[in-house]
Amino acid sequence: MIRRSPIAGAVVVLGAASLVLAACGGSSSTSESSSAAPASSSAAPAPSSSSAEPAPSSDCKNTQLKIGTLLPATGSLAYLGPPEFAGVDLAVKEIDADGGVLGQPVVNEYGDSGDTETDIASQTVDSHLQKGVQAIIGAASSGVTFTVIDKITSNGVLQISPANTAPSLTDYPDNGLYFRTAPSDALQGAVQASNAIDNGFTTGASIARKDPYGEGLQNAFVAEFEAGGGTVTEALTYDPTAASFEAEVAKIAATNPEFVQVVGFDESTKLIQEMIKQGIGPQDVQIYLADGNLSTTAFKDFPKDTMTGVIGTVPTGDPSVDIEAFNAKLLEQDPALTDFAYGAQAYDATILVALAAEYAGCADGTAIAAAMPMIANADAGGEACGTYADCLAIIQAGGQPNYDGVTGPLDFNEYGDPKSATIDVVQYITNTKFESIEVVGPVEVPVP
Secondary structure (H helix, E strand, O other): OEEOOOOOOOOEEEOOOOEEEOOOOOOOOOOOOOOOOOOOOOOOOOOOOOOOOOOOOOOOOOOOOEEEEEEOOOOOOHHHHHHHHHHHHHHHHHHHHOOOEOOEOOEEEOOEOOOOOOOHHHHHHHHHHHOOOOEEEEOOOHHHHHHHHHHHHHOOOEEEEOOOOOHHHOOOOOOOOEEEOOOOHHHHHHHHHHHHHHOOOOEEEEEEEOOHHHHHHHHHHHHHHHHOOOEEEEEEEEOOOOOOOHHHHHHHHOOOOOEEEEEOOOOHHHHHHHHHHOOOOOOOOEEEEOOOOOOOOOOOOOOOOOOOOOEEEEEEOOOOOOHHHHHHHHHHHOOOOOOOOOHHHHHHHHHHHHHHHHHHOOOOHHHHHHHHHHHHOHHHOOEEEOOHHHHHHHHHOOOOEEEEEOOEEOOEOOOOOEOEEEEEEEEEEEOOEEEEEEEEEEEEOOOO
């Protein structure tokens, strides 16, 4: 069971698999990127302490920070794009207003990631590399990241994603240049499983898109639910581009599950319509959605109240942070926003990159990567700060910052993953609106 607490600092236990999680405490210049760091499957480890700002290295090639976005403006995850773009843009706006990085404004190169059915991400990365970016913010889709991570990191460029959650990215060989501000789905899967058990369910099924995100979240959920005593009646993956999901849904329906976990992107609309047709829709069994298909717009054309009662999960900010106030700032940045998922994580990713470059005294990708744990991890010995301006002041005074962001403490483990995170459990009250019913965390993120 998960014993939940909305209070930061409490101990939270994710126990479906007897897993104990201890709780914890958003111009232009071209340049040549630095050579890749020695091969490693993890980010640089945090030092035990440091009190003085490192001097710029003599071989630093970049003194102006240039970032490139790799976020979904098109494709099956496009609904996640607007809040993420807004998060990056808001961060850059605030960074520049507070003096920039290394005394210069940040260059923010726009870039669409598309999805895995197109070559847009690869083309965007090629363009960013040609323009000399030292850090890429994205992708949102784990599957897209797998198509470009080698190209990015082999060029000595840092990649930091606000929304990648596939557990298989944790120990992927990345030359120490890949980070993410979203937790691995080893956590989200455990939260969903424990919620199902807490709600008294003993049997359930799962249907997920066949890609690193879908399979990773499904595997984590199934393992936790079964370890907690539940029975998984069927666990299927599907081709998200299929013309019909009739056969897959029929297999699920034949097992008479008490609930169904649905892991997908925008194709979930068509999948749930087929589930309704076969008698296992939201009004027949409990449906669990996840961050990839949790949307205020995707189901707007369904018959009234079809989605009422559907439960979803999504990584969110530390309960001690006023996330609604931050979302209001995002809305000022982009008044057309209707969803806010991963906007805070995109903001924090951008702030972290800027602070790391400032602290390192160099905007090279490898220098930024080496400095990331130093300015993010509490055990690195820095002084706590919650805004770019406050952290910058610490650096300029010769000190070391410890940035706690909109999403809370952003300490990285040895793989560049967040050490802790918070999951919001929500429930639809109409087809276009859901509300939080509980917050799980902050809790330690399991290493897959």
